[in-house]
Every structure is written in structure tokens, then in C-alpha cells.
Amino acid sequence: MNEKTSVRVALLGCGVVGSQVARLLHEQANDLAARVGAPVELVGVAVRRLGIPRDVDLPEHLFTTDAEELVSREDVDVVVEVIGGIEPARTLILSALEHGASVVSANKALLAEDGGTLFEAAEKAGRDLYYEAAVAGAIPILRPLRESLAGDQVTRVLGIVNGTTNFILDRMDSSGAGFNEALEEAQELGYAEADPTADVEGFDAAAKAAILASLAFHTRVTAADVHREGIAEVTASDVASAAEMGCVVKLLAICALENGPDGPAVSARVHPAMIPRTHPLASVREAYNAVFVESEAAGQLMFYGPGAGGSPTASAVLGDLVTVARNRLEGVRGAGESSYADLPVLPMGRTQTRYHVQIDVDDKAGVLATVAQVFAEHDVSIQTVRQEGRGDDAQLVVVSHRASDADLAATVAHLQGLANVREVSSVMRVEGDQE
Known part of the structure; x- marks a missing residue:
């Protein structure tokens, strides 16, 4: 031409x-x-x-x-x-x-x-x-990953990549509304579809996480490789507990380089998580999107703006x-796919993070010690614990140190079988801070 x-x-x-x-x-x-x-x-x-x-x-x-x-x-x-x-x-x-x-x-x-x-x-x-x-x-995020950071080693991509869920969780945080109430408002304002399943169940964010992980780590990652959880089970109580910790709840797409059993591996997951209000992503309000990138040479970068719309x-x-x-x-061709690293995708059970666990228990002597022992048996170290009494029952709020998802799941299953535990009412991951 x-x-x-x-x-x-x-x-x-x-x-x-x-x-x-x-x-x-x-x-x-x-x-x-x-x-x-x-x-x-x-x-x-x-x-x-x-x-x-x-x-x-x-x-x-x-x-x-x-x-x-x-x-x-x-x-x-x-x-x-x-x-x-x-x-x-x-x-x-x-x-x-x-x-x-x-x-x-x-x-x-x-x-x-x-x-x-x-x-x-x-x-x-x-x-x-x-x-x-x-x-x-x-938001220009794929081109920076593919070109601007081509000479660097990206180690983590943490993002709010779905405006509908961010609007809902923002409303729950700012007004104390429940999930259904916030969803109805999002639908009235045109931020959510009549059938919001793809958004609130995390399918949309999981597809985007697969694309981000593929680019960041030079490995083919599909939506099927991404662990996915939505926000439909997030309660006003979860949001209030996060606020008491100085945190806010966000639906996050998290892609990271991890240490796998046989060397470097990729983890890719989408789920609600508590992040400190001091974290840059915590200030992303309404239906906006933002992607936080960590790399060895450039350090921490954030890309912010409207994530949808014509x-x-x-x-x-x-x-x-x-x-x-x-x-x-x-007469030339731009950069094509880069999948040379071909790293394995780490199963969710091996992924490590911190956890916020709410446990409804009988208000009896020794219950706290029993619960703490269960955490210890499954190699989940407790960072903080808070107990609130309510007559014959009490609620324990436990925040763990970093632990594997599999160990935390085993801990929860064990707790649910205890005679003095009435219910493990909430489990949420905690992201975005350093221990």
C-alpha cells in the first residue's frame, strides 16, 4: 500500500x-x-x-x-x-x-x-x-503490559475490572445497603443489566483476568483457568466488618507469579476481598475501573478510568x-502473542492470602481456645481475634496471617463440625497489604 x-x-x-x-x-x-x-x-x-x-x-x-x-x-x-x-x-x-x-x-x-x-x-x-x-x-492497560513493560518482569496485577460490581459494593459501603438493594439501584441507573449474572457472579471479570494474566506472564491462560467467585453472597455485615478493620470490600481480579511445586507458576483468581482504605484501589468509586500493576523495575503503577460504555x-x-x-x-505486523514462558497455572488450593473469618459460637469458657487450636492444626496462623458476646452466643472474628486456600478450607470444614460452633457465617480474603 x-x-x-x-x-x-x-x-x-x-x-x-x-x-x-x-x-x-x-x-x-x-x-x-x-x-x-x-x-x-x-x-x-x-x-x-x-x-x-x-x-x-x-x-x-x-x-x-x-x-x-x-x-x-x-x-x-x-x-x-x-x-x-x-x-x-x-x-x-x-x-x-x-x-x-x-x-x-x-x-x-x-x-x-x-x-x-x-x-x-x-x-x-x-x-x-x-x-x-x-x-x-x-483504560490503556493491555498495551502497557505488552509493550511499555516488555523489558520488565511483572510480578502481580490487581484490578477492579467490572464497573457493575464496583458500583454495588461502593453503595453497600457508603450507604449500608444490602446487596439486593444496591443491585436494584445499579439496574435503575443503567449500570447493571436486567440479568446481571455475568457481572455479579464474576464471569466478566474472570475473562478479563485471563487476558491480563496471559499478557503479564507470557503464558496462555483461559477463563477456565481462573478461580471465580462473585459478590452475591457479600452481606452488609461483611462490609461493616471490613469498615471496622479500616478496609473496604472490592471484587478483585488478581494475577500473580507464585512459587509452584516445580518452580514459577501463575495464579489467576476473581473474588471479593477486603483491602485497606489506604490502598490506591480502595478509592475507586462508582462504576470506575482501575488496574494496579507491580513489577520488579518499574515498581507500582496504577491505571484508572471508565471501564465500560460506548x-x-x-x-x-x-x-x-x-x-x-x-x-x-x-507493510509490517505488530507484536503478536507472547506465550514463550508457558508457565503452569497454580490450583486455587495452593494460592496463599490472608483471611477474615466470622464464626458464631456458644458463649462458653474454652470455646476460643478450641477454635484457635483448630486453626493451628491446619497451619493457619492467627493474626488477630475479636470476640463479641450476645447472650448465650458470641461471634468470633478471626484474621489470619497468609495461608493456603486449601488449609483455610480444611480449617472451616473442621470448625463447622465442632459442637460449640453454630455457624461459620462469613469467610473473606484480605488483600493489598504487607505483613
Whole structure:
């Protein structure tokens, strides 16, 4: 391609994100042409249905319901995929690459489930596959991991990567609301879907954690490798207990290099956790996202901003599109998948962290000593313990030192079998501080 040749773009999807991508392509056409080195031309938009109102004014002749025909056109240089889901997105992306187009995608679910297939297809075709918009909306986090920190050793990535759950937990913390009440408010304000399962059960965050871990540690990590827990079981009492400790509850995506049984390994998990209010992530409010990165040379870095929405996500898509378009004009290919380390993924049972455990017990002499002995038998060291009496029963609140998930689970199972223990009412991990 020469400097006067336009870069021809096909868009898959014209919903919340796709319509904003199309809008920005039109409104910023001159600036994009200057940045790319040639005009960027939208030549087709694949949609499910024709003739319905959309949030962008485009000529009708651009719309088609035949996505396969659009991505296989020889004159298409870049395919932008924002339809989401596994199929038909996977088939369409593979077809686009096979027919010579580079791809920009925002599809976290597909990349987390079958990214390896897509990367191999891009490598075979000699084309780009960029996907900054797949994690944390407008926040530039994937490019820094892939490029800016390429000469460093990332050791940990800790992130709030789902705006819906952050809004819910923030409301529970600031107003004392319960989970259901906070969820209803999130739905009324448009932060949560009518069916919020993907968000509140952690599926969305787990897909993003898989992508982050893959990039940070040069290892293929899929969503199935990520331990996942949602926030539906987080109670107002949990949030209040966190506040008493000077902490706040957040749904965290945590990816880290660990010491495995045979050498370095990767851990990837998503679950609610208490973090100190002094930690930078504790100040992330409402539906915002933030990713905290720790590396050997650069130290601690935090990336913060809106993690979802049409315009923020479209901003990330356009950033990738500029890079991919430049590469097409110059006849080069950007960085592909880096999975050379090929580290094992550590089972959750071997992952170590601290724990906050609430235990309802009979208010009798010797119960505390019995509970402490159970912790000791399973190699879970107690950091602090607090007892509150309530007539015939009492509540013990135990905060442990670092222990493995398997040892903590064995401790809880043992406690539940004790005659004087009525219930282990809450178990929550504690992250983000040093012992």
C-alpha cells in the first residue's frame, strides 16, 4: 500500500459500542487520516437487522446482514469486531484473517476462551490481532503490559475490572445497603443489566483476568483457568466488618507469579476481598475501573478510568485501529502473542492470602481456645481475634496471617463440625497489604 491509499474498514456490530466507533470514524476523519497517514474509510457495517433506529447516522448502503460476505471481501483491510460472544464472532474473525484483513476486537469472552486459536490464525496470516478494548474500556492497560513493560518482569496485577460490581459494593459501603438493594439501584441507573449474572457472579471479570494474566506472564491462560467467585453472597455485615478493620470490600481480579511445586507458576483468581482504605484501589468509586500493576523495575503503577460504555470502549477500539492501519500502510505486523514462558497455572488450593473469618459460637469458657487450636492444626496462623458476646452466643472474628486456600478450607470444614460452633457465617480474603 502507498501513502495515498485509504485504509478500508468493515465494522461488525452497530450497537452501543459499534455505533460510537462509527461516529468517531466520521467525526474525527481528518485527524485519523493525519495520524494513520491515509484516509480511514468505513466500507460496511454488519448488523442483525436492517432499517431500525441507531445511534449514528450512516448511509443505508453500508449496512448488511451478511457478515461473512463482508469480512471476506478482498478490499477490506481491517475488520473491527464489537458483536461479542463466542459465535459467530470466532468464525467471522478467523474468516477475516484468512482473507487477509487485520482484526481489532473488543471480545473479552472469546479471547479468554479461545484466544490461542485466534492468535495462531493471525500469525499464519501475517496479520494483526489487537484487543485493547477487551479489558477495562478506555483504560490503556493491555498495551502497557505488552509493550511499555516488555523489558520488565511483572510480578502481580490487581484490578477492579467490572464497573457493575464496583458500583454495588461502593453503595453497600457508603450507604449500608444490602446487596439486593444496591443491585436494584445499579439496574435503575443503567449500570447493571436486567440479568446481571455475568457481572455479579464474576464471569466478566474472570475473562478479563485471563487476558491480563496471559499478557503479564507470557503464558496462555483461559477463563477456565481462573478461580471465580462473585459478590452475591457479600452481606452488609461483611462490609461493616471490613469498615471496622479500616478496609473496604472490592471484587478483585488478581494475577500473580507464585512459587509452584516445580518452580514459577501463575495464579489467576476473581473474588471479593477486603483491602485497606489506604490502598490506591480502595478509592475507586462508582462504576470506575482501575488496574494496579507491580513489577520488579518499574515498581507500582496504577491505571484508572471508565471501564465500560460506548464512547470509552470505542476510544480504545480507535486507538488499536490507528496502530493496525499504520502497520497495513507500512507493510509490517505488530507484536503478536507472547506465550514463550508457558508457565503452569497454580490450583486455587495452593494460592496463599490472608483471611477474615466470622464464626458464631456458644458463649462458653474454652470455646476460643478450641477454635484457635483448630486453626493451628491446619497451619493457619492467627493474626488477630475479636470476640463479641450476645447472650448465650458470641461471634468470633478471626484474621489470619497468609495461608493456603486449601488449609483455610480444611480449617472451616473442621470448625463447622465442632459442637460449640453454630455457624461459620462469613469467610473473606484480605488483600493489598504487607505483613
